[in-house]
Structure formats: structure tokens, C-alpha cells
Amino acid sequence: MTQRTNITQNNFFAWSLYTAYTNPITIGNWVAAAWPGKPITTAADLQADLDFRIDVLCDAFAQAVAAPHKNGDWVRYFVVPEFYFHSAHGPYPGIEVQGQSAFMYLQEQLCSRLFSVLLASPEKDFDWVICTGGVLTTHVTDIAAFGQTAQVQARLTDLNAMYKSATNSGASTLNTAHVGLLRGRALSTTSQDPADPFYDFNATVNYMRQDPLCTVRNRACLFVYNSANHGSMASRVVEKQAESTVDLTLGTLTNGGLEIGGQITEWMANYPPISIINGDHQHGITPSSNVLPSPGARMSITSYDQPVELGAEICLDHRLQRLRRTVDMTGNAPLDIQLVPSGGMQILDYGVAAGSSGAIFNADGCDYILNEYNASGVPVITADGKPSSGTTKQVITGVYTSAAQTKSTANNVDYFSHSQLSYRTTEDGPPGFQNPLSTDNPGGQTFTGTATSPSNTYLDAYQPPVVTQVTNSSPEISTYFAAGLGEIHQYSV
Numbered sequence: 484m485t486q487r488t489n490i491t492q493n494n495f496f497a498w499s500l501y502t503a504y505t506n507p508i509t510i511g512n513w514v515a516a517a518w519p520g521k522p523i524t525t526a527a528d529l530q531a532d533l534d535f536r537i538d539v540l541c542d543a544f545a546q547a548v549a550a551p552h553k554n555g556d557w558v559r560y561f562v563v564p565e566f567y568f569h570s571a572h573g574p575y576p577g578i579e580v581q582g583q584s585a586f587m588y589l590q591e592q593l594c595s596r597l598f599s600v601l602l603a604s605p606e607k608d609f610d611w612v613i614c615t616g617g618v619l620t621t622h623v624t625d626i627a628a629f630g631q632t633a634q635v636q637a638r639l640t641d642l643n644a645m646y647k648s649a650t651n652s653g654a655s656t657l658n659t660a661h662v663g664l665l666r667g668r669a670l671s672t673t674s675q676d677p678a679d680p681f682y683d684f685n686a687t688v689n690y691m692r693q694d695p696l697c698t699v700r701n702r703a704c705l706f707v708y709n710s711a712n713h714g715s716m717a718s719r720v721v722e723k724q725a726e727s728t729v730d731l732t733l734g735t736l737t738n739g740g741l742e743i744g745g746q747i748t749e750w751m752a753n754y755p756p757i758s759i760i761n762g763d764h765q766h767g768i769t770p771s772s773n774v775l776p777s778p779g780a781r782m783s784i785t786s787y788d789q790p791v792e793l794g795a796e797i798c799l800d801h802r803l804q805r806l807r808r809t810v811d812m813t814g815n816a817p818l819d820i821q822l823v824p825s826g827g828m829q830i831l832d833y834g835v836a837a838g839s840s841g842a843i844f845n846a847d848g849c850d851y852i853l854n855e856y857n858a859s860g861v862p863v864i865t866a867d868g869k870p871s872s873g874t875t876k877q878v879i880t881g882v883y884t885s886a887a888q889t890k891s892t893a894n895n896v897d898y899f900s901h902s903q904l905s906y907r908t909t910e911d912g913p914p915g916f917q918n919p920l921s922t923d924n925p926g927g928q929t930f931t932g933t934a935t936s937p938s939n940t941y942l943d944a945y946q947p948p949v950v951t952q953v954t955n956s957s958p959e960i961s962t963y964f965a966a967g968l969g970e971i972h973q974y975s976v
Contacts, residue, residue: 496547497902498501499889500969502566502848511681515736520571563828564848565617580809598716616824619799655682663827695753723797726754762812798825806836809913832881835926851899883930887948891966892905898966906941949973
């Protein structure tokens with residue numbers, strides 16, 4: 484790797500826990516469900532929620548910090564899935580905590596707390612990168628009152644009329660088997676079939692989404708710990724570009740009808756637009772600079788005094804090839820690390836954007852792994868033919884990965900999360916993106932040989948992922964998390 488940082492023996496940690504809603508129900512192309520947590524109406528409520536999740540995250544991070552068998556002087560990556568930071572309303576309301584927005588408070592508190600964890604441990608002498616996954620926020624301060632406004636109530640009435648019409652025509656709801664696959668169904672050809680009993684319902688939700696009543700943002704914090712000179716911690720922010728059809732819910736389904744359930748719903752909100760036309764890179768940042776980084780999924784960081792090109796795409800951004808689309812754009816060096824924190828996504832071959840010998844790492848909080856990422860896909864890691872906990876190393880959706888999967892059961896409902904690590908081969912590419920080709924643009928190769936007998940020098944050097952249960956004795960865990968705290972998955976050479 485001429486003039487490239489060697490990242491082929493880094494240590495990767497995924498916190499594999501279920502981070503989404505409780506017992507989701509599929510209605511047409513959408514989900515109805517309640518987010519776990521406590522209602523937030525005051526700054527004290529908001530701070531209590533954030534502080535609790537920060538405490539639990541720091542405890543889990545401390546388990547990764549204390550884990551044995553890390554590989555020497557190589558960077559450690561710790562990735563949390565999308566939706567770890569959310570409220571019972573979906574996004575956090577736009578209330579200030581100690582004069583800061585929820586996001587800024589969370590970012591500053593985590594930066595300080597994670598730094599303290601490292602400084603108090605033997606790991607203070609090693610470099611770390613920590614990614615929070617997506618954090619949901621909105622500018623709406625009183626979400627309950629917003630839900631009672633005339634516009635929102637009129638939309639709710641229309642949706643329930645459409646829902647009643649669909650059920651009278653024979654449509655039925657389903658227990659949601661695979662959150663991730665719902666992400667693209669609103670745009671699929673089958674969902675546009677007028678014979679579908681949910682056709683009018685789906686069209687109505689899509690119409691409402693084109694005329695949002697408020698804005699929701701989905702951002703990830705990345706903390707870069709540099710061990711040199713007694714340690715320092717820098718933070719970056721990546722904002723999700725692609726709004727998914729399951730990033731929010733329809734509300735809750737109660738007594739045969741939809742209710743808002745105190746939430747910001749899919750049919751109320753949208754994400755702000757993000758352009759990648761200039762390369763999607765956070766250029767122009769130096770340690771001594773006071774200039775804020777430009778928004779972007781790509782960034783240049785430093786580990787052990789070596790430059791590292793880091794990319795992070797939250798969930799659907801990976802499926803829509805956000806990082807892949809900026810390969811070879813002016814000013815974009817080949818990616819060394821491609822992180823995919825997600826809530827219903829896995830590594831897809833056409834989304835692999837890492838450069839030669841680069842790593843791709845996925846930490847997911849909603850789903851089990853499919854052999855094909857479509858309606859025909861079946862679970863890869865199974866017991867008695869059903870998705871289960873376990874590990875595997877094979878080619879999945881065209882990508883040679885080492886993977887681990889977590890099954891958590893609460894109130895007789897199974898919830899899933901997973902992690903995957905993959906490496907590029909030494910071949911050049913992938914080539915620059917051509918828009919007309921979309922997913923026909925090939926991603927970077929991750930193996931030589933055949934899909935049934937794959938090989939990759941870098942991935943094959945890693946031991947099978949070490950799985951460690953995350954423990955916490957707080958009685959509040961079940962209030963804030965639908966299915967407990969899951970596991971830490973460690974990938975080390």
C-alpha cells in the first residue's frame with residue numbers, strides 16, 4: 484500500500500444490541516410501533532434520558548477497553564448501532580439542557596466521559612475511534628402538543644380512513660420479520676400495484692412525507708482518541724442523508740386504528756437535504772484550526788501520527804452507495820476504513836467503497852443477516868432453521884465477511900442485531916461511480932477464489948469474533964431498551 488496507512492490488523496468492536504422499537508407491526512410499506520423510553524416534557528426529563536444512555540454506553544465501552552487479546556499497536560474501533568440515542572417520541576425534542584441542544588450536550592458529555600474511561604485504563608497508550616451510530620433529534624419542543632395540532636390530527640384522520648378501507652378490503656397487518664427490507668418497499672414496483680389493498684394507504688403516507696410538518700435529524704458522533712502526548716480526544720459529526728421508511732414509525736396500532744402515541748411519525752417529518760456534489764468530505768481541518776468541518780461522510784483523521792481516510796455511512800446511506808458514489812471525486816483519497824452503523828442493514832457488495840486493503844465494518848441494531856438482501860433472502864446464522872445467535876465466515880451478499888449475530892428475547896418476542904467485518908483485496912478500485920449504473924456499479928472486491936472457497940489475506944488473519952455479554956444491573960434497562968444490552972463482538976488478529 485504505497486503511501487497508504489496500514490490498517491490491516493486493527494481491532495474492531497461492535498456493540499451488538501437491539502436499538503429500535505418494541506414489537507413492530509408492518510402496515511403496507513411501514514411499521515407501527517412504540518419506541519422504548521420515558522416521555523420527555525422538561526429539560527430534566529431530557530437530561531435524565533441522555534445521562535442514562537451515556538452511562539450505559541460508557542459501561543459497555545469500558546468492557547471493550549478491558550477486553551484481552553487486542554492486537555498490539557493497532558487502532559481500536561468501537562461502533563454502536565443506529566438509534567441507540569432516541570427518545571420515547573422517536574427523536575429527542577428541541578429542549579435545551581444546560582443551555583445546549585440535546586445533540587450538543589450528548590456530544591460534549593460523551594467526548595469527556597469516553598476520554599476519562601481511556602485515561603483511567605492501560606488503553607490510554609493506544610489509539611481509539613468511537614462511533615455512536617445515529618442520534619435522532621427534532622426542533623419540536625413540545626411533541627405531545629404538536630401531535631394535537633389541527634394539521635396533524637387531520638392527517639391522522641385521513642390515515643385511519645385509508646387503513647379502515649384497506650382492512651375492509653382484506654388487508655392484514657403482519658409481525659415485522661425484517662426491518663431492513665422495509666426501507667426500500669415504498670419505492671418498489673410491487674408497492675405501486677393498485678390491486679394491493681394498501682395501495683391508497685401507502686400512497687397517502689408517501690404524499691404526506693412530501694409535505695413535512697417538521698424536521699428530524701439523524702447524526703452520528705465520531706470520537707478520535709490520540710494517545711500521543713498524554714492523550715487527546717477530537718470529535719466529528721456525520722449526518723445521515725437518506726431518510727428511510729422505518730427511521731420513524733406510523734405511531735401505534737391500538738383498537739384497530741392508528742394513534743400517534745406521543746411520537747414524531749413518518750407522516751409528519753423529513754430529513755434536511757445533504758449534498759455530496761463536492762465530494763462529501765470534511766476538508767480543511769487541522770488540530771489548531773477553529774474552523775468547523777464541512778458536513779460529509781468522509782474525513783481525514785490521524786492515528787499513531789499516520790493519516791487515515793475514514794468514511795461513515797448510517798444504514799440506508801450504505802444501501803444507496805453514499806460513500807461508493809464519491810470514489811475518485813476530486814480531493815478524495817482511497818478510504819482506509821468504511822464504517823456502517825445501522826438499524827437494519829448489512830454490508831452489500833455494490834456499497835463497498837474502501838480502497839485497496841481497506842476495512843469495512845458494520846454494527847447493526849435491528850436485524851439478522853440475510854444471504855440475499857431482498858424478499859427472497861433467508862437468515863444466514865440459524866438454529867433449527869430459524870435465525871439465532873452465532874458466528875460465521877463466508878461470502879454474504881457478495882462480500883466475504885466474518886460475522887456475529889445476537890438474538891435477544893423479551894416478552895416472547897425475538898429481536899436481532901449483528902456485526903460484520905470485511906476487507907478489500909489488494910486490487911485497485913473500485914472505479915469512479917457512474918450515476919446511470921446505480922447498483923450495477925461494482926463495489927471493491929473482498930475476496931479471491933470463488934464464493935464457495937474465498938480467500939482474503941487480511942480477513943483470514945483475524946480470529947473468529949469473540950462474543951461477550953454486556954451486563955448492567957440497573958432496573959431501568961428494560962424501560963429504555965426493548966431487548967436488553969446484547970453483546971460486544973470483538974474482531975482482532
